[in-house]
Amino acid sequence: MSEVKITLPDGSSRTYPSGVTGMAIAQSISEGLARNALAIEVNGEIRDLSRTITADASIRIFTWNDAGGKYAFWHSSAHLLAEALEALYPGVKFGIGPPIENGFYYDVDLGTQPFGEDDLAKVEAKMIELARKNSVYTRQDVSKKEALEFFGKKGDEYKLELIDGLEDGSITFYHQGGFTDLCRGPHIPNTGFIKAVKLLNVAGAYWRGDEKNKMLTRIYGITFPKQKELEEYLHMLEEAKKRDHRKLGKELELFAFSEKVGMGLPLWLPKGTVVRERLEQFMRKAQIKAGYDPVVSPHIGSKALYVTSGHWDKYGKDSFRPITTPNEGEEFLLKPMNCPHHCEMYKVKPRSYKELPIRFAEFGTVYRYEQSGELHGLTRVRGFTQDDAHIFCRPDQVKEEFIKVIDLVLHAFRSLGFENYTAQLSLRDPADKQKYIGEDELWDRAEREIQEAADERGLKTVAVKGEAAFYGPKLDFMVKDALGRSWQLGTIQVDYQLPQRFELEYIGSDNQKHRPVMIHRAPFGSLERFVAVLIEHCAGNFPLWLTPEQVAVLPISERFNDYAAHVLQELKNRDIRGFLDDRNEKIGRKIRDAEVSKVPFMLIVGEKEASENRVSVRKHGKGDEGSVSLAEFIELASKDFAMPL
């Protein structure tokens, strides 16, 4: 009998008889590993432990502690969910049921049977019941014909459609208990590993993600090998909900919405406005330093402007309708973009190659019709302000300018303590070219320049096809909110199209007309979304330079209100944002209210402090820090509260 050489992750290798299973290898390594093994990676491919290995290979055995182990675990859990659904809802048809970052889902067609959140508990119970049977997941190679026959008989048109797109010879079924699914695997050894089950929510999802297709019922769930881990996960979810910017925005009186004003139109309350305006000041300063010129353009623009830019053609039909002048019937659009305005600013006079790059920056408020179901707190609204700018440069300056913008974006992120962003290289979808305008050559060039710029700054990027803007590729900075949803913040885009459409020119050193290149960029993206993500990132405890109220002055009793007012005035003289709590309340109460509203510093003043011109300092979340002279506090605080440069 022949042997195979198996190389382990630590570099050591062992020999086994050919046809050895992953499970047998695990057992030979240790009893504990065998008990916890969920799947195996063989030469980079994740497989079932039960599959045989017939050639030399590098392997890695996955347990719950590996992403690959969780993947197989949740994938298998999706099958368990399907088995439970089939038992409870005869005739149910199945779409797809993949593992996801946290758990798994299954898209199902329940026909006319109603299904809501209330039904989840019942399905959970069934899943646990089935899991306890320790049903083994078994793999079976089937021919395309057999596969079609099986699901044809079952009447599951979704599976038939999936099989249709598969190649004969590469089709496998997996069985567990009485359930059979089309699946490429891999799966965990048996259902007994699944000890804790929670179905999280039920939602609609279009079959194959296409709006034109039927909407299926998507059931999201998560499972764990231990009940305790499930409890920890649910607790973590609760904690994340407390950071939700919508909840904190209301509690901290940062912003509000009103049905009467209109959905998706945020109202910035005084405290939220402080945060927003400080961010704006920060970016203004950084931009001036980086050679930008602030400009201002109106909130509406002639429809012709957007016809020229191509936005009307691309987005006009599902946008806010144009507004018209009463007599002439001229059409204007609520500004959905700032770039066309800036193009016209570029055109006010002939430009020389010597004055490029020109950088027009504007905190431009734009209005876009977002589908009603899309609106989400401050992250997705119908009116928002971009920290927008457009750089007009020569073709030979593109890369350098792009790198400068990357530096600016990273400077902003760093100053705000954002670490967990990813840089996404948003490219065009080569399979769907009519979504885009412009020649291939220019697209290729732009995509290459962005990649080179990112590389030069050592920025790791993830390329995603089909995510480009219609006029050019982008480098997008993505962050996750408290609940794990991904949002785009900053964006940098290279654009060869708008300069053409607006016929932008400059006179080169050769005395000939040339076309400039545009770079669109917004480090924060929109102030609204940025503040939303910032709120969740810091759980409402803003960096000191941003926080709406930096200091609460809390007199022990009304007898010290005068001294407290004096303290507050001294703070204000030094541009420190504070307020006086002169309510007729006990100090414990004032402290509690200040703590709850996340004021970073509390100055408690009474007999002792008033007589010595001192303040007792209490830090949010930390407690009593002892007393210092008022002057000393102001000195220290002014430094702490300074805007980063």
Next chain:
RNA sequence: GCCGAAGUAGCUCAGCUGGUAGAGCAACGGUUUCGUAAACCGUAGGUCGUCGGUUCAAAUCCGAUCUUCGGCUCCA
């Protein structure tokens, strides 16, 4: 826009299978003048999202509509 769920006082929530709305906090008035996370007493506050229907009677049942929430699709 699509699928599903929810809307009760400023906020958080109670109100079982229909019998005409309740608590805590906040607000307001008073008492108290207080040393590091909620003083005490009292007062006021709601056409139960909106419109229509069923019924002797609707917060409760039905329909429509608006908004919000969870997803899907979309996102210049």
